[in-house]
Amino acid sequence: MIKRYQSQNQIVWYDEQLLLEPPEQVFNVDFWQQQNSVVGSAQGRGTTWFVQTQVLQAALRHYRRGGLFGKLVSDSYWFSGWEKTRSYAEFRLLTQLADAGVNVPKPIAARVIKKGFTYQADLLSEKIANAKDLVGILQHKDLQPKKYQAIGAEIAKMHKAYVNHTDLNIHNLLLDSSGKIWIIDFDKCYQQQGTDWQQSNLDRLLRSFRKEQKKRNIHWNEDDFGHLMDGYNTTI
Numbered sequence: 403m404i405k406r407y408q409s410q411n412q413i414v415w416y417d418e419q420l421l422l423e424p425p426e427q428v429f430n431v432d433f434w435q436q437q438n439s440v441v442g443s444a445q446g447r448g449t450t451w452f453v454q455t456q457v458l459q460a461a462l463r464h465y466r467r468g469g470l471f472g473k474l475v476s477d478s479y480w481f482s483g484w485e486k487t488r489s490y491a492e493f494r495l496l497t498q499l500a501d502a503g504v505n506v507p508k509p510i511a512a513r514v515i516k517k518g519f520t521y522q523a524d525l526l527s528e529k530i531a532n533a534k535d536l537v538g539i540l541q542h543k544d545l546q547p548k549k550y551q552a553i554g555a556e557i558a559k560m561h562k563a564y565v566n567h568t569d570l571n572i573h574n575l576l577l578d579s580s581g582k583i584w585i586i587d588f589d590k591c592y593q594q595q596g597t598d599w600q601q602s603n604l605d606r607l608l609r610s611f612r613k614e615q616k617k618r619n620i621h622w623n624e625d626d627f628g629h630l631m632d633g634y635n636t637t638i
């Protein structure tokens with residue numbers, strides 16, 4: 403069941419099965435630090451903190467802007483309704499994807515703090531255990547065609563759930579030690595009818611492989627994308 407905690411200027415939506423800690427506290431890194439429950443971190447646009455909850459390990463992320471505009475208002479967004487916020491939208495989308503059987507982190511809680519006409523947002527989601535992102539992996543080794551097919555198949559599953567991942571790059575694909583592929587980072591993503599938008603996700607992903615090959619010399623070549631597309635085409 404999804405529950406709601408509300409005070410004057412904030413709402414937290416949370417899954418009562420997955421969150422036993424006080425919902426108004428769990429977005430505070432200090433809360434986890436005080437009980438020695440910070441188990442790691444990862445660097446993206448900002449810092450993602452990994453924490454040990456009573457139920458599982460979780461990833462805590464504060465929503466931030468990138469780019470030049472982000473230097474001015476790094477974490478403020480225009481408020482136009484509680485359910486139109488970044489964190490609530492991502493929470494909903496992750497729920498729908500998990501229900502559809504796509505490998506995504508289970509959402510645990512989403513918070514919005516309203517500050518006048520703007521808001522700040524945070525998300526707590528399941529940490530994918532024993533996983534690394536593709537950029538990290540491909541810097542050390544190449545992947546077998548079967549793994550690329552599995553990546554393509556997972557993207558096809560996401561598309562069959564009508565989800566347009568507007569930032570599908572190889573930092574947002576994780577591979578765990580059991581060989582499962584996971585898709586993360588659904589900020590600004592949305593459900594869309596039809597199919598004409600699907601190719602743009604795959605184009606974006608191909609650009610990401612090419613870019614990281616130039617930049618970090620990852621173990622990847624154009625044939626690998628062919629294997630990925632094989633997996634996609636047999637699943638879609």
Ligand SMILES: Nc1ncnc2c1ncn2[C@@H]1O[C@H](COP(=O)(O)OP(=O)(O)O)[C@@H](O)[C@H]1O
Nearest residue numbers: 444446447448450461507528529530535573587
């Ligand atoms: N649920 C998760 N499980 C494991 N690692 C995660 C998870 N969420 C994020 N990460 C790690 O943190 C990094 C940044 O998180 P991400 O959600 O992509 O935010 P952003 O790209 O906006 O900084 C990811 O590339 C990944 O390495």
Ligand SMILES: [Mg+2]
Nearest residue numbers: 446573574587
């Ligand atoms: Mg990301």
